[in-house]
Amino acid sequence: MDKSLTRRGFVKAAAAGSATLAWLSAGRSPTVFAAEVDKPALLGGAPVHKGSWPKWPEWRQAWEPDILKILRSGHWYRGSSGGKVPEFESGYAKLLGAKRCLATSSGTTALITSLHALGIDAGDEVIVSPYTFIATYNAVLIHKALPVFADTDPATLTMDPASVESRITDRTRLVLPVHIFGIPCDMDPINAIARKHDLGVLEDACQAWLAEYKGQKCGTLADAGCFSFQNSKHIPSGEGGAITSNSDEIVDRCYAFHNCGRANGTFQGRGCFTRGVNFRMQHFQAAMLLQQFDKLVKETAIRRSNADHLIDGLKEVPGLQPVRLPENSRAVWHLFPMRFDSRHFNGMSRNGFIRALRAEGVPCSSVYHEQYFDGLLDEAIASRSFQRLFSKKRLKDYRDSFEELKGNRQVVATTVGLSQNLLLADRGDIDHIIEAIRKIQAHSAALVKVS
Ligand SMILES: Cc1ncc(COP(=O)(O)O)c(C=O)c1O
Numbered sequence: 442m443d444k445s446l447t448r449r450g451f452v453k454a455a456a457a458g459s460a461t462l463a464w465l466s467a468g469r470s471p472t473v474f475a476a477e478v479d480k481p482a483l484l485g486g487a488p489v490h491k492g493s494w495p496k497w498p499e500w501r502q503a504w505e506p507d508i509l510k511i512l513r514s515g516h517w518y519r520g521s522s523g524g525k526v527p528e529f530e531s532g533y534a535k536l537l538g539a540k541r542c543l544a545t546s547s548g549t550t551a552l553i554t555s556l557h558a559l560g561i562d563a564g565d566e567v568i569v570s571p572y573t574f575i576a577t578y579n580a581v582l583i584h585k586a587l588p589v590f591a592d593t594d595p596a597t598l599t600m601d602p603a604s605v606e607s608r609i610t611d612r613t614r615l616v617l618p619v620h621i622f623g624i625p626c627d628m629d630p631i632n633a634i635a636r637k638h639d640l641g642v643l644e645d646a647c648q649a650w651l652a653e654y655k656g657q658k659c660g661t662l663a664d665a666g667c668f669s670f671q672n673s674k675h676i677p678s679g680e681g682g683a684i685t686s687n688s689d690e691i692v693d694r695c696y697a698f699h700n701c702g703r704a705n706g707t708f709q710g711r712g713c714f715t716r717g718v719n720f721r722m723q724h725f726q727a728a729m730l731l732q733q734f735d736k737l738v739k740e741t742a743i744r745r746s747n748a749d750h751l752i753d754g755l756k757e758v759p760g761l762q763p764v765r766l767p768e769n770s771r772a773v774w775h776l777f778p779m780r781f782d783s784r785h786f787n788g789m790s791r792n793g794f795i796r797a798l799r800a801e802g803v804p805c806s807s808v809y810h811e812q813y814f815d816g817l818l819d820e821a822i823a824s825r826s827f828q829r830l831f832s833k834k835r836l837k838d839y840r841d842s843f844e845e846l847k848g849n850r851q852v853v854a855t856t857v858g859l860s861q862n863l864l865l866a867d868r869g870d871i872d873h874i875i876e877a878i879r880k881i882q883a884h885s886a887a888l889v890k891v892s
Contacts, residue, residue: 481884482800483891489880490802490873497862498677501736507728517724519544519700525727530683536651536734537658539666539685541692544727545699548647548669550720551682552580555665557716558694559615559641561586564830566612570600570619570626570645571849575812577619577645582817585826587839589613590813593849596765598622598778598856601848602630606638615641620649620659622858623675623773624764628654628662635663643667647682648775650675651741655769660685665695670730675775675861676737678726744774744864747871751777751864754875758882760785761857776808776858786885791855793892794881798857801877808858811850813843 480486511517511525519526526544534542545551561567563585569577571590581588589608594601600618616635618626626644635642642663646652649659650668660666665688670681686692693706694715702717704710752763762780766772781791789797791807798805821827822836831839859874881888 479880481797481880481888482802483797483888484884488800488802489877490870492802492870494804494870495862495865497860498672501732504729504732507732508725511724511728519721519724525724525731526722529722529727529731532731532734533668533683534685537660537685539658539661540687541685541689543684543692543695543699544722545682545684546720546722547680548667548671548682549576549580550699550718551647551667551669551684552576552643552645553583553718554695554699554720555643555667555684555691556580556584556586556615557698558691559643559664561614563826564612565614566610568605568608568613568616568640570617570621571811571813571846572598572621572809572852573619573645574647574809575817576647577617578812578817581617582821585830586614587612587827587831588617588818589839590843590846590849591616591618592846593852595780595848595851595855597624597627597767598764598852599624599626600631602627602634604848605631605634609634609638609640613638613640615643617643617645619645619647620652622776622778623649623652623659624778625649625652625654625659625767625770625772627767632663646685648674649773650737652773653771654767661687664688665691670726673860675740675773676730676733678729681722681726681730740865741773744861745771747864747866747868748772748774748777750868750871751859751874754872755779755878758785758875758878760882761878774864775861777861777864778808778856778858780852780855781857782855786882787889789881789885789889789892791857793888795857796892797881797888798877801873801880803859803874803877804863805857805859807853808856809853811843811846811853813846818843 482488530542530544561584565586566589567581567586568591569588572593578588591608592601592604598621618631620626632642644660644663644666646660646666647669652659654662665684665686668683670676670678672679684695690707693708696705697715698717699720702713702715704714708714755761755763760782781794783789795805
C-alpha cells in the first residue's frame with residue numbers, strides 16, 4: 442500500500458479520535474503501533490524529524506586565498522580606489538540589473554545613508570511598513586523623523602498599499618516599504634501614490650536579494666533599495682550592506698554621506714559639501730560577498746523549489762495559509778511564513794503549535810511582535826528633539842494610531858516562520874515538515890490540553 446496514502450488515512454482517522462482502530466484495521470501489529478511513531482513528540486512520541494538541518498552560515502575553503510591576500514596587502518579599508526569593494530559594487534549592481542551600487546557597513550547604515558541622500562530631515566514623516574526588523578524604524582528615528590506606520594496586508598505580510606494614502610500629511614516625504622522575508626511588496630500602487638503626492642520611495646530589500654516583482658529585481662523598483670549582508674542573510678559577510686539605485690546623483694550623495702561627507706562623482710571638486718559619517722565596507726567583507734554570487738543564485742533556486750513544495754503540501758492542511766505574492770513575482774524566502782488559524786487545530790494557540798512543531802524537530806518561531814509598543818517610539822516621542830519638532834497633538838495622534846494597525850496585529854498574532862536554512866534541506870526533510878504539521882493537526886484535540 443502507498444505509504445503516504447496510509448499515513449493520510451491514518452491522520453484523518455486520528456483527527457476523528459480513532460487513531461488506534463485505524464492503524465490496527467490497516468493490519469499493523471499492535472507491537473509496531475504508533476504509540477511511539479505517531480504520537481506527537483510533545484505527548485511523548487518520537488519526533489518526525491530526528492536529524493539536523495543545514496547549518497548557516499557556511500564558508501568555503503576556496504574563499505581563503507582572497508582573504509589572505511587582502512590581509513597580507515595591508516590595504517584593508519576602502520581607500521581612494523581599487524580593491525574588492527568597488528569590484529563587489531559593480532558585480533552586485535549587475536546581478537540585480539541596477540545602474541549603480543554602493544557598499545556599506547550594514548543594512549541599517551545603508552538605510553540611514555539612503556534616507557539622508559533622499560532628503561529626509563528632522564521633523565519629516567516617513568510612511569513605513571510596521572512588519573519588519575526594528576532597524577527600519579530606527580533608521581528613520583535616527584534622522585529625527587517620524588516613522589508613520591501603514592498597515593500590513595494579512596494576505597501578503599507586506600505594506601497594504603490601500604492604507605498608505607490616508608497616512609500622508611504635509612510633513613510626509615517618503616514611503617519605505619519592506620520586502621519582508623524576501624516577499625516583494627506590491628510596488629506599482631505604492632509608486633503610483635508616491636508619484637501622485639511627490640514623495641520619494643525607498644525599498645527596504647534587506648531580506649530580498651534576487652526577489653522579483655513583475656520581472657524586475659527588488660531594490661531596483663524605486664528611488665533606491667537597501668540590502669543587508671549580516672550573518673544570517675542569504676549572502677552574508679558577518680556585517681555588510683548595500684544601496685542600489687538607477688540614479689547617479691542619489692548614489693553619489695550616498696557615497697559622500699557614507700564617506701565623511703567627501704565629494705565624489707557628480708559632486709567631484711566640492712570638498713566636504715555635506716554632513717557625513719563613516720559607514721564604509723571593508724575589503725574583507727567584499728571579498729567574501731564576491732565569492733557568493735553563484736552560491737546565492739543556486740541556493741535561491743533550491744529555496745524556491747522547496748517553498749513551492751511546501752505550499753503544495755499545505756494545500757492539504759486547512760488552517761495554515763502561505764502568503765499571496767503579487768502577480769508575476771518571485772519571493773526568496775528569508776523566512777517561510779505561514780498564517781496559523783487555530784479554528785482548524787481545535788483551538789490550539791499559535792504558540793502551542795510552535796512548541797509542538799519544534800518538538801517534532803522542526804525549528805520555527807512567531808517572528809515579529811508589535812514592536813511599536815516596545816518603548817522606542819515612546820522614548821522618541823518624549824525626547825526634547827521630537828517635542829520641539831512636532832506638535833503635542835501630532836505626537837498624541839501618532840501614538841494613538843498604533844492601535845489602528847489591525848492587519849498588522851492579526852499578522853503578528855498568527856504567523857509561524859521557518860527559517861531559510863530549512864529550505865536548503867533535502868526533499869525528504871521538507872516532507873518531514875509537512876508530515877509534522879499534519880500529525881499536530883490530527884492530534885490537536887489532545888495537544889490543546891498540554892499546550
Ligand atoms: C528588513 C530589515 N531591514 C534592515 C535590516 C538591518 O540590516 P543590518 O542588520 O545589516 O543592519 C535588517 C537586518 O536584519 C532587516 O531584516
